[in-house]
Amino acid sequence: MAQMPYIAAVDAGIHQEMQRDTTVLYFGQNLATTENHAFVAAYGHDRVRVTPISETAEIGIAVGAALAGLRPVVELYMAEFMLVAMDQVVNEANRFRYMSGGQVKVPLVLKAGYGFTAGWAGQHTGTLTSLFMGVPGLKVVVPSTPADAKGLMATAIRDDNPVVYLHHYMLTLEQGEVPDGEHLVPFGKAEVRRAGGDVTVVATGWMVPRALAAAEQLAKEGIKAEVIDPRTVAPLDLDTIMKSVDKTGRVVLVDQATPHASVANIIAAEIAQQRFRALKGPIVQVTAADTTIPYSEPLEAYVIPDERRIATAIRAALK
Amino acid sequence: MAQMPYIAAVDAGIHQEMQRDTTVLYFGQNLATTENHAFVAAYGHDRVRVTPISETAEIGIAVGAALAGLRPVVELYMAEFMLVAMDQVVNEANRFRYMSGGQVKVPLVLKAGYGFTAGWAGQHTGTLTSLFMGVPGLKVVVPSTPADAKGLMATAIRDDNPVVYLHHYMLTLEQGEVPDGEHLVPFGKAEVRRAGGDVTVVATGWMVPRALAAAEQLAKEGIKAEVIDPRTVAPLDLDTIMKSVDKTGRVVLVDQATPHASVANIIAAEIAQQRFRALKGPIVQVTAADTTIPYSEPLEAYVIPDERRIATAIRAALK
C-alpha cells in the first residue's frame, strides 16, 4: 500500500498495463512532447504520441488501432472535448463488433476528467456521465478513490470493449491508499462505502465524499445511512443497490448532473420497476440545479449538491 | 383541415414561418440544389442554401446566424448526424445566452429524423432523444401526428431558444388532419391521446400509435388505459402525467430507446419522487432490447417494443 493522489493513481493504472502489455498505446494532446516525459521515456514513441487538437481523428484512430489488435488509451482531458467527436464514441467504437457479427473487438479507453466546478464556467464543468451510459457496446467508469482510479483503469485497459473512463477533476489531489503492484478492480461491482440500515444513498465521483460527510453528520442524529458507490455505471451493479433497498426501503440518489440528464434517473427507474414493494417512501434525488454552470463562486457553489442539501434530502426521505 | 402525410406537415410548418418572418433561414445538405426546389423558389438563396457534409459547421453557422438575429432551421436528416457536431448542440447553442449574462439569444431549430428501424442497421436507427433532454438551454420536440408536426415546427421556429426537432422516420407517410393556415402547438403541453382510468401509459413518437393499438386491444378485456403523448420532452409536461397517475396509480412507460438511455427513465424517476403515495404498483417500462439495432428483419422487429409487448406490460402493471 502506498499513499498517493487520485491523479497519480490513474497514471499508475496506465503504467501497470503498459508494462505488462506492449499492445497498449497512450496518446492525446499535450503529452509526450519531450523525451523525458515519463511515458515516452518508458515506452517510446511507437506507443506514446502527442496528437493535434483533433478529437474526432484521435478517437477514430483509437478505433482503428483497436480493430488492428492494439489497446489504445486516449488522453482527452475533459469530457466535453469528446462532444466534438461524439459519433466516434457512441456510434463507431461501440458498433463495429456488433455490425461485423462479432468478427472484431474494439478494446480502447477514453480517459477524460469531468465535473470541474472550480470556476471553469459553462463549457468545461459538465457531468456528462449519462450521455455515455446506456449506449450498447460501451462501458462507463467513474472512480471516486485513488485505489479505484488505479484498479478501474487497469481493468478498463484489459477489457475487450470501448470504455469511457471518467475521472473527477475535484478529486484530482485527494490522497488515498493504493495497492502496490498489480491491482485490478472489477467492473459492475458497487462498493458499499458506509453500511447502514435506515436509508440507501447512491452517489458517484465527487458526490461520494459529500454523501459520506452527510451520512457522518446524520449518524449523530441516529440516522444510519448506507452509502453505495457503483464505481462503474455501465455495467451497473443493481444487485448491490437492490439488496440495500430491500433492507432500508428508503432511497436518496445524489448526482452532480442536471435533473433530467442524470444517472440518478436511471437508478431510480430501475428501483421503481424492480423494488416497488420494498419502498417505504419516495425515491428522493439530490442533483445539480437545472442550469449551465455559472462562473461566479457563490452561484457555482449554490448549484452543486453539498453536504447540507444531501443531509436535508436524507431526513426528508425518512419522513 | 387538410389530410396530409406527417412529413408534408413538417414542411408546412417551415413554410408557415418562412412566409411570415423573413429572418427564418432553412439550410442543410442535399436541398436547394436547383432553382425549382420549393423553398428556393419561394424564398431565394439568401435564406435557403445547400451545405456540404459539414454538420459541425452547419450547426455552428446556425448558432452564429442566430446570434446575429436570424432564425435558422437546419436540415440534418438523421439524428445520428448531429453526433459529429454534438458540442455545437449541447455545449454551444445552449450556452451562449447564459454565459453572456443574457445579452444574446440563440433561436434555432435542428431538424432531424430518428428511429428508422426499417433495415438501416446499427448506425442510422437510434432513438437519441435522451441525449438532448435535460441539457440546460435546449428544448426537445417529438411530434407523433401530422398536426403536431406542423404546429410544433412553427412553435420551434418562433421559440427564442435552440430547439432539437425530432421527427420519427417510421411516421413519415402517416396521414392525418392538419389545420390550414396558422397553426401552433404549445411546448410543454402533453396530449391525452386516449382517456382511461385504469393505467397511465406514456409514449412518444412511433410508440404512440403502438401504445394506442395496445390500449385498443386491452379495451376488449375491459382494461381502460390512458395514453399520454408528451409531444415535447423538454419542456416536459409533468402535470398532465402526474394528474393521470393520481387517477390510475398504475404506470407503463413505452420508449423506443435502449433501457438505460431512455426518456422513460426520467419520467419514471419524476413519478417515483413526486407521486410515490399515488402509486399502486411498480412503474413498468417497455423499451428496446439493450442492443445496437440489427439489420436482419426478424431480429430488428424482435428488438423494438410492439403492440403485444406493450399490452403484456400493461396487464402486468395491473397485477
Added chain:
Amino acid sequence: MSLQPPDAERQIWIFTQMLRIRTFEERVKRAFTDHPGVIRGHTHLADGAEASIVGSLSHFREGDAALATYRCHGYPMVLGSDPKAMMAEIFGRATGLCKGLGGSMHLTDVKRGFLGTSGIVGAGIPHAAGVAWAKQIARKGNVVLAFFGDGASKQGAFHETLNIASLWKLPLVFVMENNGYNVVTTSAQEDASAAAGEPLSVKAKAHAMPGVTVDGTDPLAVYNVVGEAIERARSGKGPTLVESKVYRLSAHGNIIAPPGVPLHYPEHEAIAVFGKREEYEAALRGDPVPRFRGTLVQNGTLTPVKADELARQVATEMEQAVGFALQSPFPRVESVLDYNYA
C-alpha cells in the same frame, strides 16, 4: 518513377474482378424487383467505380488492410470474400458475412483484410489511420487503403486525419472516389475547390502531402497511381491523397421510405434532379467495364470468346449467390444480444 504495368494474366484478373463486382451489384439491384422486400434499408452501388476499386486493390498484400464506406460491395469481392456470404448479408441471413447484423452498408471480412465500414460520412477515415499506426509499428511493410467519397472531404474528420497521417508518415493511401456527387449535390455546389475549377486532390496541400488526380475509370491508370502511392507508403515516406475520378452509374441509393412502400432505384440524379441526361449518357458511354473489355480484346490480351466465357462464369457465380442467399435462414432472434460486447 512509374510502375511496371500488370502482365496479361493480371490484367485479365483485373477485368474479371470488375466484372464480378458489376454482375454482383446488378443482381443486388435486380433483387429490388425480382424479390421485393428481401433487401431493406439503404443500399449503395459501386457501378462505375469498379476500375478504381480493382486497380487500387491490385497491390494488396497479406497483412495489408482496407476500410471503406456504406458503398462497400466492391472491396471485399476483390479481396476474396464469398459472394454467397455477401449476398446473404445483404438479404439479412444467418449465413451472411456479418451474420445478418450489418447488412449492405457494413460488409466486413476481417480474414481478408477488409476491416469494415462506417455509414457515417468521413468517420471511417480516422479508423484507417489507426490501423495504419498499427502497421507502422509492426514494421512489416504493410499499408492501409482508406476509400471514401468526394463529399466526405467536407467532413472535418478528413482534414484532421490527413494532417496526422502526414505528420506521422503513416503507411496509408487515401483513395477519394470522386463521383462528382454527394447524393443530389454536385461537387461545385458544396466544395470551394471544385467551384474554383480545381481538383479535389488540392486539399492535400493543406497537409504537406502529395495529392494526385487520376482517371478512375481506367484500371491501369489507377493501378499505376495508387501503386506508386502504396510503394511510397510501404517505404515509410508517408501517405498520399489520390483523387480517383469516377461516375456513379446508378442513383445514390434506393429510395428512402418506411416499410410498406416497395423500395426501388430511381433514375440517376443528373437526370432526375438536374435534367442533365447528356451528362449521364456520356458517362454510360464511358462505362469502365465494357471499355476495359474492349481494350483487352483490342490489344489481344483477351479473345471475345474468352471474354464471353468469363461473363457466363461470373453470371453463374452471382446467380448462385442469389440462390444461396434466398435459401438461407434468418438468424435466430435469441441471438440478437450477441456481439454487443466482447
Added chain:
Amino acid sequence: MSLQPPDAERQIWIFTQMLRIRTFEERVKRAFTDHPGVIRGHTHLADGAEASIVGSLSHFREGDAALATYRCHGYPMVLGSDPKAMMAEIFGRATGLCKGLGGSMHLTDVKRGFLGTSGIVGAGIPHAAGVAWAKQIARKGNVVLAFFGDGASKQGAFHETLNIASLWKLPLVFVMENNGYNVVTTSAQEDASAAAGEPLSVKAKAHAMPGVTVDGTDPLAVYNVVGEAIERARSGKGPTLVESKVYRLSAHGNIIAPPGVPLHYPEHEAIAVFGKREEYEAALRGDPVPRFRGTLVQNGTLTPVKADELARQVATEMEQAVGFALQSPFPRVESVLDYNYA
C-alpha cells in the same frame, strides 16, 4: 494594392489600445498574487498578441462583428468595453460584463460587436461564419472577424468553415493568431505544414481562399494585411485566411488545480517544458508594446513625455478597474437560473 497607413493620431490610438490591453492583463496576472482566490478557473492572457489584435480591429466599423476564443481580454477592450466591467467579470461580480456568469473565458459585449467566445477549440469559427451570413444578406458592407489560434486549425470545424465561407463568399476574415504553441505542444509537433517548414496560411489552398502570413508583432503590418482582407470581404470578394505570427509572453494559462491550491502563472512552456530560454528571451526582446513605443518616439509621432503620460493614464484606468471589481458585490444566488432560456 496596399492601404494608406494610419495617420499619426490613429497610430497613437493603436499604441494606446495595445498599452491598455497589456496593462489590463498585467493587473489580471497580478491579481493571482495580490488577491489570491479572486480569479478562479482558467485565465488566458493575450500578452504578445496586442499588436495583432489592435491592428486587426483598427478597421472595425459600426455593424461589424468579432468573435474569439477563451483568450479574449484584448478584443472587447479595443472595441470599447469598460475595463471595470471586464475586470468585474473576471472577478465573478454582479457588475461584470456578463453578470459574473461567464468569467474570463467568455467575455461578451454585444453592444460593441463582440458577440462572444467559445472555450471549445475551433467551435467559435463556424459561429463567425453564421454571423457573416447575416451580414452578407443584410448588404450593408459589414464584415466579421474570427480570431482563433494555430492549434485550432487542427480541429475539423476550421476546415469545414473555410470551405463554406469560400464557397459562399462570406464577408469574413479568419485571423489565426499563430503563437507557435498549443499549450505545451509546438506547431511542428502537431501540424504537418509546420513540420514541413510551411506557413499555416497554406491551409487556405485547400479551400480556394487567399492565405497570407503577417508579422503579428508589427501593428502597422497587421493593419495593412487585415485591412486589405477586410476590404476584399466588404466588397463581396469573399474571405481570407490571415496567419498572424505572434509569441505568447506568458504561459498558456494559470495552473490547473482544484480549490485549495492557490492558482498562479508558471513560466512559459518554452522554458518550463523545453528549456529553450533563449527562444523566450528573444521574444521578450521583440515585445510589441515597447517596440511600437520605440518606433513612434523615434519617428516623432510620440514624445517620450506624452508616452509616459499615456502609460500613467492607462495605469490609473486599470487600477480603478481592479478597485471597482474588488468592491463589486457577487450576484445573488437566486439569479442562478436566469438566462438559461430566453
